[in-house]
Amino acid sequence: MTTVNKAEIPDIVVSRLPRYLRVLKNLRETKKTTNSTELGKLLGYSSAQVRKDFSQFGEFGKQGTGYNIDYLINQFQQILQVNQTWDIVLIGVGNLGRAILNYRGFEKHGFFIRGAFDDDPHIIGEKIGNKVVRDIAEVGDFIKEFDIKIAMIATPASEAQSVAEMLVANNIKAILTYASTILNLPPEIRVEYSDPIISLQHISYYL
Amino acid sequence: MTTVNKAEIPDIVVSRLPRYLRVLKNLRETKKTTNSTELGKLLGYSSAQVRKDFSQFGEFGKQGTGYNIDYLINQFQQILQVNQTWDIVLIGVGNLGRAILNYRGFEKHGFFIRGAFDDDPHIIGEKIGNKVVRDIAEVGDFIKEFDIKIAMIATPASEAQSVAEMLVANNIKAILTYASTILNLPPEIRVEYSDPIISLQHISYYL
DNA sequence: ACGTGTGAATTTCTTCACAGCC
DNA sequence: GGCTGTGAAGAAATTCACACGT
Numbered sequence: 001m002t003t004v005n006k007a008e009i010p011d012i013v014v015s016r017l018p019r020y021l022r023v024l025k026n027l028r029e030t031k032k033t034t035n036s037t038e039l040g041k042l043l044g045y046s047s048a049q050v051r052k053d054f055s056q057f058g059e060f061g062k063q064g065t066g067y068n069i070d071y072l073i074n075q076f077q078q079i080l081q082v083n084q085t086w087d088i089v090l091i092g093v094g095n096l097g098r099a100i101l102n103y104r105g106f107e108k109h110g111f112f113i114r115g116a117f118d119d120d121p122h123i124i125g126e127k128i129g130n131k132v133v134r135d136i137a138e139v140g141d142f143i144k145e146f147d148i149k150i151a152m153i154a155t156p157a158s159e160a161q162s163v164a165e166m167l168v169a170n171n172i173k174a175i176l177t178y179a180s181t182i183l184n185l186p187p188e189i190r191v192e193y194s195d196p197i198i199s200l201q202h203i204s205y206y207l
Numbered sequence: 208m209t210t211v212n213k214a215e216i217p218d219i220v221v222s223r224l225p226r227y228l229r230v231l232k233n234l235r236e237t238k239k240t241t242n243s244t245e246l247g248k249l250l251g252y253s254s255a256q257v258r259k260d261f262s263q264f265g266e267f268g269k270q271g272t273g274y275n276i277d278y279l280i281n282q283f284q285q286i287l288q289v290n291q292t293w294d295i296v297l298i299g300v301g302n303l304g305r306a307i308l309n310y311r312g313f314e315k316h317g318f319f320i321r322g323a324f325d326d327d328p329h330i331i332g333e334k335i336g337n338k339v340v341r342d343i344a345e346v347g348d349f350i351k352e353f354d355i356k357i358a359m360i361a362t363p364a365s366e367a368q369s370v371a372e373m374l375v376a377n378n379i380k381a382i383l384t385y386a387s388t389i390l391n392l393p394p395e396i397r398v399e400y401s402d403p404i405i406s407l408q409h410i411s412y413y414l
Numbered sequence: 415a416c417g418t419g420t421g422a423a424t425t426t427c428t429t430c431a432c433a434g435c436c
Numbered sequence: 437g438g439c440t441g442t443g444a445a446g447a448a449a450t451t452c453a454c455a456c457g458t
Contacts, residue, residue, distance in 0.1 A: 012449075018408035022389055035417060043389065047417090048451050055419055063457045064416045081411045099306030100403075105387060109404050149414050150407070174410040176403060180312060182229055182250060190413050192406040196307075196383060197316050199399040200357070201225035203381040204288045206397050207356050219427075242439060254439090255429050262441055270440045271436040 013053050017076050019043055020053075024073050035066030085110045087148045089172075091163050092155035093118040093126070093133050096178055100154060101129045113152070115142050136163075140170040149173040157181040164191075220260050224283050226250055227260075231280050242273030292317045294355045296379075298370050299362035300325040300333075300340050303385055307361060308336045320359070322349050343370075347377040356380040364388040371398075 023042045027034055036050040043050075054060050054067075057079055061067045077083040088106075090097060090113050101116055118124055119136045126133045134142065142148070151172045153160050160179035167175065174190040177183060180197050230249045234241055243257040250257075261267050261274075264286055268274045284290040295313075297304060297320050308323055325331055326343045333340045341349065349355070358379045360367050367386035374382065381397040384390060387404050 010448075014412050015409055017412070018405040019389065021408065022387070022405070026388070037417085042391065044394075046451065051417090051419060052450075059419070061418050063418045065458070066417065079412070080408050081414060082408050086407070086411060086414075095306045095309040099302045102302040105404065106407075109408070111404070111407050150410065152403075173414055176406050176410065180229070181233070182226065184249065187251075190410050192410055194401050194403055194406060196359075196401055197312065197318070198225040198229070199383050199401055200293070200313075200318050201228065201287050201289050201316070202222055203357065203383065203397045203399055204293060205221050205224070205286070207288060207293075207380055217426075244439085253429065258441060259428075266441070268440050269436065270434070271438045273439065
C-alpha cells in the first residue's frame, strides 16, 4: 500500500465509503469477516465494484478469505476522518432546528452540535435540549473560538444563501443544508444537501 | 419530438431535473427567459451538460434566444409528474416525525402527508399540527383507502427495515427514509435516503 | 476451492465543436 | 451575434475475467 493522494480519488468512490461503513457496522454484530459479494448484495453494487472501490485505498483483503470487518471499519473511519470528533454549529432554530437539536444520533458518530444560532429575539436565549440558542451575530466569534469547520443550515430557504456566505466569510469549510435552495459558494467549500423536496420530486418520476 | 420511453433516460439525468426546477422557479421571479450557460452557472454544470440533459426530453429552446422559463417549468413538472398532488404516509412520530409534520413546505410542492403513524400507545391519538397520530396497525387499510404510493420513514434505525417491508407488502411504491440504515427491498421500489450522518461522513473526508 | 486485486474491455457520462436557426 | 441541439471525441465509471495467493 502506497501513499494516497486524495485529489486522485473520485468523489463517487468517496461517496460510497459511508455506506460501506454503515453495513460493516451492522455486520460486525454477527460476524468477523465478509467478502465483496456479500457487501455488494447488501448495497446493490456488483462485487467487482466493491473490490475496485477498496483498491483505491489499499489492499485490505485476503484471497480465499475476504475482508476482516473490524479492520475495514477502522481503515474507512481513518480515510473519512471520522475516527475523531467534529464540532458543528447549527443555524436556524425553527421546527427543524429543534428536531435536530433533540436528535441524539449525531454524537454516536462523532458529530457534536456545539452551538445553535438564530436571529429571532424570541428564540435567542431559549433552552433546547441542553443548549441555549445564541444570537447569530455571535457565530463568527464562536466559530473562531472553537475552531469549527462544519455548519448545518436549517433556516428558511430565503435566508440560506446569505447565511452561508456569512459562514464562509467566518471560515466554515463545509455545510450541510436542509434549506430548499441551491447554494452558490466558492468551489472549495463542500456543500451537501438534505432536501426532501428534491428527493420526493426525483422519486415521483418513477411512479 | 418523439415519444419518450422512461426506461431509456438515465437516472443521473432524472436526478438533475428537480435541481433545474428549483433554480427555474427562482429565476421566474425576475425574468422570462434563460439559457444553458446561466442555468449551468447556477447549478455548477457545464452549458453542454444542460443542453444534453434537456435534449433527452425534447427540444425546448430557441436558437439565439434560449429557453422560456415558464415553459421549461411546465415541461419538467410534467416529466417528473409533479404537476399533480401526491399523498404520503409518515411512519414514526418522534422528534423528527413531529418536525416533518409541522413543516409546511411539502404542500407548496404538491406533497401532502395524509396520515401519521406510530406504534407507541402514548403517542397514538396525539394531535400534531392538524393531524391525529394513528396506530401503525391501521396503516395498511389507510394506504388502500387513499391509494397512497409514497411513504416517509422517520422511525429509529432498528425498526426501519421491518417497517419498510410491511409498507411494501401494503403496496407502497416509493420510500423516503430518514432512518440511518440501508434498506433492502425489491429493486422496483424506489428508495431515497435523507441521512445526515452519511452526508457528514462524506463531507468530513475533504476537511 | 475460494475470493482478492487488477489490467483490459465495455458501458456510461461529459465535453467539444460546429451546423443551423432566430 | 447569440444560443440551441447534437454527432463525435474524450473522460470516467463499471464490469469482465483471470492470475495469483491462501
